[in-house]
Amino acid sequence: MVVFPDEVEVEDFQHDEDSETYFYPCPCGDTFTITKDQLMYGETIPAPSTNKELVKR
Template sequence: MAVFHDQMVIEDFQYDEASESYFYPCPCGDNFLIYDKDQFMCGETVPAPSTNKELVKC
């Protein structure tokens, strides 16, 4: 099986002000999307992992 891919630079992407993200049209008809990781989690909290570890014997 052959794998085909292109390398793209951010200058090739278009900016969408509504979603505040960069996108690049994919040959399949969809879009590659790049987002701002600082805004991605804005306002969300992620719980810390539990420190209670229970050992399971197999």
């Protein structure tokens, strides 16, 4: 039988501003650690359009 943990929101994590790292205690006694780079991994942020026809005046 496979057991999945509860979903945890990023807001529930403790945040260390100096290292930009988030921490959350694991029920097994360990700690989940997420860095800012991991949060942004796979995110695609489109570049602003420079096409003047798309800009409303």
